[in-house]
Amino acid sequence: MVTPATRPEFGDYQCNAALALAKRLKAKPRDVAEKLKDALETRTQTWCEPLEIAGPGFINVRMTPAFVESRLNAMLSDQTGRLGVPRPARAQRVVVDFSSPNIAKEMHVGHLRSTVIGDTLARVLEFLGHGVLRLNHVGDWGTQFGMLITHLKDRHPHVLAEGEAAAQTDLGDLVEFYKTAKQRFDVEETFKARSRQEVVNLQRGEPATLQAWRTLCQLSRVEFQKIYDALGVDLEERGESFYNPLLAQVLSDLDASGLLKESEGARVVYLDGYQTREGEAQPFIVQKSDGGFLYATTDLAAARHRALEEKAERILYVTDAGQASHFDQVFQVARQASLVPPEVQLKHVPFGLVQGEDGKKFKTRAGETVRLKDLLDEAVRIARDDLLKRAEEGTQPLPEDLERSARIIGLGAVKYADLSLNRESDYKFSYKKMLSLSGNTAPYMLYAYARIQSILRKGNNGENEDRLSQGSSPPVVLAEPAEMNLARQLIKLTELLLRVEAELYPHILCEYMYDLCQKFNQFYEACQVNNAPTPELVRSRRALCVLTAQVLRLCLDLLGIEVLERM
Incomplete structure (x- = not known):
């Protein structure tokens, strides 16, 4: 019921509770708003300054300068580097399942x-203080390995030897290796x-x-590790093979719960809300x-x-939207069979x-899927x-x-272009847009940070200044509107x-950073910093610069993007 104000003249926050309450109380919204105002x-x-009522019954809230x-x-x-962000009253154990490539692809x-x-x-x-287990659910098990192993034995028979030498086998392009194995599987009956x-076997x-x-x-x-190293991403692998010994227990639990049924020889679970085209209950197959x-x-x-052994309290699955139905069914079965506590x-x-x-x-000109390695290399080159x-x-x-700067800008641009948009939306990949120095892009953020430095x-005699020495008097005094706007942000x-923690949308953080940079530019245009009229103002405005830089650096780090002190 309390949201950020849509326009500056409405204050910092707005409360629209009076409109919803008025219907239930059969009263005028402004009358309800007046009662809420008096009580609050x-x-x-x-x-905050005295509350204001606007329009049909909105309550405007404006924080005081003090x-x-x-x-x-x-x-x-x-002094902790947390910039005043509190730790949670009780930290959660969170599993984040993401990336998840397939072996030999x-x-x-x-x-x-x-x-x-x-x-x-x-x-x-992690920054907020929760215990996070980053899991990479790699596709390392399944029927496709039959053809891959057979092809490997045919082309590289020395892999049968025990020892580390086998792990150093040069198979060339893994994609071509997979394609060749698949071609043989499709046309050679013996293979x-x-x-x-x-x-x-x-x-x-x-x-x-x-x-x-x-x-x-x-x-x-x-x-895979070459990609993760380039992106600065840490993961712990728990491939499909890790869970293979646990599958029999899942069937046993499903059977004990009365959910396990048979359908044409397969073992299945029937779920509410899922039907075949013929209108019959659609089976969720767990064993062929x-x-x-x-x-x-x-x-x-x-x-x-993850729930019982890893003691996770929150399990997040970061996959494409096309798997929504699959996970909805998995979650339903897990709940009904009590595989996961409520x-x-x-x-x-x-x-x-x-x-x-x-x-x-997004494909290459030849119609092939774009390799991630090639995409990242091209961003750095540009x-x-x-x-x-x-x-x-x-x-x-x-x-x-030069190489470090190109890497930070190129990879940062690719990451930011993805993260700055609502993750549920499709987006058009454009090197030109993502590497632009204007607009909501990584180069713009990196330039803003470097400019503040x-x-x-x-x-400061040419030296970087990450923190101000704290005196006995408060360093920040807000007098100009541009100072106040920056400070509020x-x-x-x-x-x-906390919104990102609850809603799981990274673009919220990107929008915040973009607004922060714009408000800083407005502040810098309206207020002298190093040449401010008094030593107190110089100190106060430099403090605003220091804090803005710290916040930008923290936000970029949360996005996995390094900063450049000069640009």
């Missing part, structure tokens, strides 16, 4: 979305039969087959008629393990598709070329460490982080 004013007078100053000074004096742009969204949510939750037998734990499987997994991990298990069974085992939150965090600038699915061009034109000096250096940091 004794509780709010220490931090309160804003006190919050700013508390942020500045916080390259990571693509879809994995980018899952990886950067999941990493940001994990970073925010297909041998592949099916290898699936049986894998499930039985036959040593040579397990060695070949481990080699494929390790080679893929090496390639040949005894094989499905992704659904693994996801049930994973949810059970107090544990199961939450699907969906995201939309990445499109090309033509609005179609950023490097842009820095060189600007240096040649004389618009800005060449960075001392430049302002501080000019008044700064003290909303905790509020914004």
Whole structure:
């Protein structure tokens, strides 16, 4: 019922409770608003100006300058680096399931979305003080490994040897390796039969087959790690194979709960709200008629393990929106069979598709899925070329460490372009837009941060100034409207982080940063900093600069983006 004000003249917050209450009380909204105002004013007078009633019954709330100053000074004096953001009264154990590539396949742009969204949510939750387990649910089990192992044995028979040498096998392009194996499986009957037998061997734990499987997994991990290192993402792998020994217990629990049924030889669960085209109950298959298990069974085992063994209180699944129905069914089964206690939150965090600038699915000119490695390398290359061009034109000096600057700008631009939009929306991938120095982009944020550092250096003999020495008198005194507008935005940091924690939308943080940068620019245009009329004003305005830089750096770090002191 209390939301940020839609326009500055309405104050800082608005309360529309009177409108909803009026209908139930059969009274005029403004009369209800007057009663609320009278009841609230004794509780709010220490931090806000007299409440105002506007329109049909909105209550406008405006913080007093003294309160804003006190919050700013508390942020500045916080020696923990948390900028006044409190830790939770009780920390939660949270599992974030994200990234999740498949063995023997390259990571693509879809994995980018899952990886950067999941990493940001994990970073925010960790910063707020929760215990976060970052899980990478890698696709490292299933029938496809039969053909991959058979192809590996045919082309690289030395992998059957025990020892580390097998894990160093050079298979060349893993995508081509997968494609060739699939082509053989589709046209060679003997190869297909041998592949099916290898699936049986894998499930039985036959040593040579397990060695070949481990080699494929390790080679893929090496390639995945290159991407994670570039993006600065930490993950703990818990592939499908990890949960394989737990599947029988899931079936036992489903049977004990009375949910497990048979349908054409398969073992299934029937759920409310899901029907076939013929209007019959749609079965949720947990074991095929040949005894094989499905992704659904693994996801049930994973949810059970995370809740009961990992003691998770909140489990987040960061996957594309196309899997919404799957997770809804998994969650229903997990609840009905009591695989997950009722107090544990199961939450699907969906995201939309990445499109090309033509609005179609993002692919290469040859129609292939864009490899994530190539996409990131191209972003860094464009950023490097842009820095060189600007240096040649004389618009800005060449960075001392060109490669590092290009990497931070290029990778930051890719991440920010994804995170700055509502994650549920599809978005058009455009290097030109994401690398622009104007608008809500990473380069704009990085430039704003570097600009503030430049302002501080000019008044500090060329040295960086991350913190102000705290004196006995409050460092910040707000006099000008532009100062107050900037200050109000700064003290909303905790509020914004708590919104991201609750709603799981990273773009909330990006919008906050963009508004903060705009308010800082307005402040800097209206108020002299290093040449302010009095020493007290110089100190106060430099404090605003320091705090703005600290908040920007923290927010960028929560997005997984490094900063540049000079740009």
